[in-house]
Amino acid sequence: MPSGQALLYFIYVLAAASVILAGEALYLSFSGRRAAVGAINRRLRRLSDEVPAERTLQNLLRERGLTESGDFLFGLIGLNRLYTQSGITGNPLTFAGIFICAGLALALVLSFLFGLSAMLGLGVFMVVGFALPLFMLRRARRKRILKFATQLPNALDMIVRSLRAGHPASVAIGLVAREMSDPLGTEFGIVSDEITFGLSMEQAVRKLSQRVGFEGLHLLSIALSIQSKTGGNLTDILANLSSVLRERQKLRMKIRALSSEGRVSAWIISLFPIVMFLVLQLIAPSYYGKVWHDPTIMPVFLGFGVWALLGDYIMYRMVNFDF
Numbered sequence: 001m002p003s004g005q006a007l008l009y010f011i012y013v014l015a016a017a018s019v020i021l022a023g024e025a026l027y028l029s030f031s032g033r034r035a036a037v038g039a040i041n042r043r044l045r046r047l048s049d050e051v052p053a054e055r056t057l058q059n060l061l062r063e064r065g066l067t068e069s070g071d072f073l074f075g076l077i078g079l080n081r082l083y084t085q086s087g088i089t090g091n092p093l094t095f096a097g098i099f100i101c102a103g104l105a106l107a108l109v110l111s112f113l114f115g116l117s118a119m120l121g122l123g124v125f126m127v128v129g130f131a132l133p134l135f136m137l138r139r140a141r142r143k144r145i146l147k148f149a150t151q152l153p154n155a156l157d158m159i160v161r162s163l164r165a166g167h168p169a170s171v172a173i174g175l176v177a178r179e180m181s182d183p184l185g186t187e188f189g190i191v192s193d194e195i196t197f198g199l200s201m202e203q204a205v206r207k208l209s210q211r212v213g214f215e216g217l218h219l220l221s222i223a224l225s226i227q228s229k230t231g232g233n234l235t236d237i238l239a240n241l242s243s244v245l246r247e248r249q250k251l252r253m254k255i256r257a258l259s260s261e262g263r264v265s266a267w268i269i270s271l272f273p274i275v276m277f278l279v280l281q282l283i284a285p286s287y288y289g290k291v292w293h294d295p296t297i298m299p300v301f302l303g304f305g306v307w308a309l310l311g312d313y314i315m316y317r318m319v320n321f322d323f
Helices: 003-035 042-047 053-062 077-086 092-114 118-164 169-179 184-196 201-212 215-230 234-258 260-283 289-293 297-319
Strands: none
Touching (some): 042 053, 042 184, 053 184, 077 201, 092 118, 118 169, 118 215, 201 215, 234 260, 289 297
8 A cells, every 4th residue: 555545535534533522522512501400400410320429529539630639630730620610520641642643633634635844844733732722721720710609608508507507517518519500519628628638628629620720728727727716706707708808809800890991902913914814804805915835925924913912911910910
């Protein structure tokens, strides 16, 4: 068999395998969502399967990329923390492998069909195999933290009411784990289980702060640490913290409303050149003439793309900031 035909078959097999893996990932994602509809949160659905609570805790930690004791699974702490805080479940190595295989298959197919150079093929592989999963993880983490920030004041109010009714703190946290939806319900359920199996409340909340990455949980961890060492009214501390978090959330939403014009301007400025290019290609394909065959066209387009991305980043930093 000629080497060119063998390479063609290899590319087809690799592309087909990538499509099958992507389809399987989508199917597992949607089937998992449908199965979770009848449960308040993921932890309660796991407990309803009549699995021991200790094994349920270990499974919940393992599918978040953590060890059974709640520590990070592999040495790249930054990437492990990003994966854990994104809330994506499953083996992180499998997640990375899917994107790397997809990037390799796409680079080979584009190089074979359109004759891309080795540098452009490497660029496609780097974007799909590494930049795209990092972007997805960061976006998922941001959305999850925003949802957690919305739920946390209500959870603290529930704990305060339970404490005022005479319940111990561990029972109050367990009540939140039963009554709140994800992501907060499962995370507080893990805290409740860790306290049950021997961790102190301070240690469990510190691990919770590491898993979620929300600064409000860091404040909660500090408040519990100070209260455990110096004493004080835990009910008043949590009630004040809930009020502070609500005010911060209101201020964040007000800033988002005031900066909406800047965000829309950034989208328009970024998408306008792409839209105009597509329109010209549709209504006047020969508009650029023989420019496409010039060897300098790709470096020029690459330079324009880098400058456009730099402008987008500057506008993003102008309208998004922490306080």
